[in-house]
Amino acid sequence: MKMTHFQYLNDLNNLVKMDEITKGPLPRWQRKCLDESNTSLASNVSLNTTRGSKSSNGKTPREEEDPDLLSPSQREKQRIMTENLMGNEGEGRILAFRDKAPAPPEGYQNSMKVIYTQSKTPGSVKGSCRYISQAPDRILDAPEIIDDYYLNLVDWSANNLLAVALEAGLFLWNAGTGEVKQLLQLESQGEYVSSVSWLQEGTHLAVGVSNGTVQLWDAAQEKQVRTLTGHSGRVGSLAWNSYVLTSGSRSGHVHQHDVCGLRWSPGGRYLATGGNDNILNIWPAVGSGQIYSASNPLYTFSAHQAAVKALAWCPWQPNVLASGGGTADRCIRFWNCNMGTLLNTVDTRSQVCSLLWSTTYKELVSGHGFANNQIIIWKYPTMQKMAELTGHTARVLHLALSPDGTTVVSAGADETLRVWKCFQVDPAAAKKAATAASSSTSSSVSNILKRSIR
Template identity: 50%
Template sequence: MTHGTAHNFVQEQIELDECLNNFCEEVNSSVEPRWKRKALAARTPKSSRKRNRSGKTPSKGKSTPQHDRFIPNRGAMDLANAHFNLMKENSSSASNQSESPTRAEFNKALASSMGAGDSRVLAFKKKAPAPPEGYENSLKVLYTQNKEKMSRAQKPVRHIPSAPERILDAPDLLDDYYLNLVDWGASNMLAVALGQTVYLWNAETGGIEELCQCEAEDDYITSVKFVQEGGGYLAVGTNFSETKLFDVETCKLLRNMDGHSSRVSSLSWNQHVLSSGSRDSIIVHHDVRVANHKVGVLEGHVQEVCGLAWSPDGQTLASGGNDNLLCLWDARFAGEGARSQQTANVVQTPRLKITDHLAAVKALAWCPHQRNVLASGGGTADRTIKIWNAANGANLHSVDTGSQVCSLIWNPHEKELLSSHGFSENQLSLWKFPSMARVKDLRSHSARVLHMAMSPDGTTVCSAAADETLRFWKVFEAANPVKRTKRVKGAATASRQGLARMSIR
């Protein structure tokens, strides 16, 4: 080992010894270790601890220990100092409270500062002070609108009587599902076909008048329909394939129109054009203004056409038949172009042919609230009411009624649909549209309710059933009710179960 190497070795040994000495020295800290504090607390007698909690002022020189974090350790807390500070705050608050004014003085000062005098701020028995003269609320219009909306939202549910208002005898009313024997005109006249005779009942006076009667023994009335505007003309279909037009006021036959080879079971008006459906499965358009009345023929059904209904806008004709078909036809086949030809325009394909029903389709009704919405009802094997979009043939809703659907009428004032039924319930049912929830059933007839007709004011519905009675129901309610005209005292009346009962013949 050289001299330089020995010197370096000795130097490293000296530095190592110094590091070991520094490492072994005790570390000085202001915070005593926990084991020392616990040992100190164990050596302190209990009597001295009680003296420190007695409330004596601790020495000012004693410093409160400082810690870098909160550790809930009662042994490290200065409970005597905390008790002294707490007692000092309580004594100061008590002295301040003794100097504060009484409650009565405070209320008096508050009232004088508000200038209210003897009046109270909150008085449950007194009205609010009136606004100054000439003051106008800027939100008055807004409050009025909210009040109107609230009144509409809280509209009470109307009462629908469960019993008919009036009952009329209708002897010899044919029990035939495919016929249409009752209609109510705009002149407030009710036309009823009983066997071979058509009777007119005046709803205002209660008077009854015979309009016409079939001459042949085998002939009988199969359909009746008032013209839509005015109600002064009545179309009548017979079993001998004739379509007749009568003047209601004079009870005279205006003309007799042909075109069918079998009974005329359904009729529908579109202004001056009368459409007739027959057992021969065709539909004929008659223009009642011209001599050559036959202006159109529709061939799309294969069995009897028992339901016809023109849309309110006069653009689409709906037809239902015993072949379970629902057909939609355009109005152009009964227009000016058809009349200009020497022969009637024959159409063999409808615009839409719907085959969803499983039985005869007689009940047809166009919605007055929504364009191109059509309701149809099926017979005993179908028992459903279906809502259609006539523009594209889409089925909007279908509900199983559980009974044969004979007739349909829309409420002109509310979105409701009234249906009459046959086997097996023989009731009238009111439905909410578009949910088609059943609102109420009206049960009074003892046989199937074949026909329905609505009064001109849209409030009363007449139902005709195979039990040979006509029953009048106050089922709808007008938006602006109109007072009814008093009936003539000389009208024949009788009483049955508290209901007025009259004979139509």
């Protein structure tokens, strides 16, 4: 029994006895001591092998004598490093181009460059960004409007009446009330209205007819005042200079060519005429009050390669004229008529049928035919496109500006009139202008009162 009990205790002691662990990770204190000793040893070895023990090629004597002692991976790394530093056969350099980089293709522009070179939007771009509606405010039917590049069939009066010629009839649309009434109807077979132009101030309307006559109408009284004769061909263009009316036709009455464009400059100093012979003439005004044109042109420009019908004088620079060419030309050109020089040329890539300047913004509107039948609003003088208005399914023959300068009407060969709100007045700017006008008026009244009291 005692022997059995003793054996039991002996077995129990053997079970709980902790033998020394000879395998597994070393304790942290032993690892730390070992790392320090290895570092010291490696430093000593490095110093001993560096001082005067390397040859001229940077190898230790042992490596130089027997490169086979290096492992394959070490030999490959050494080869790559030598090529990078010395090049093949010792002639190369790090990041050295053997040949010049190829030039980019013609017209290539890095679209990402702006992102990384401009930290903020330039002020000129900010100022040119404004909302322009891409849809017309309204669309009106214009049945039987004549699809003829050389005619001028739409004009907008200072009294907010839009005159539109539809073949043999002439209609007036009141843009304020929406009322439409017919002013005249030609009775002779085959005759049609070929041009219309309002007197700048007043209710008188000049109407050119295909038979070579010009009719003068009082729109307020709805009656014809007189008929002017002298042309032997249709009167395709009309322009007022104060109370003097100038007309142009195929008969060459204004000058020796077929006239399809005719515009007086603001103030009546110059008369611009464009012809089907691709010639643009500038005529000086002479005589009493500078209302009659001289017999010889001041300048003759032949840069256009097609008929010059679209003409428009800049309202804030009266000596600057914009002219547009037909399908073979497609360019808008700007002229300094004081100097007789070409200022700029812009290829619109479409037939230029009509031009007009904004009176509220420094912008130009162009109406186009082949190939896109669009309306473009340009920032002047940079000629940056502000908007491209589409919707007409045929060429935009005529443009007219409302008297308040906010609205453009376009007449297309698709027999529609489209009204566009292109130049809405900035409320802040309008308020500032009104305040300035009110202040000026108050100052004037105050001065008058002061003078009267004295």
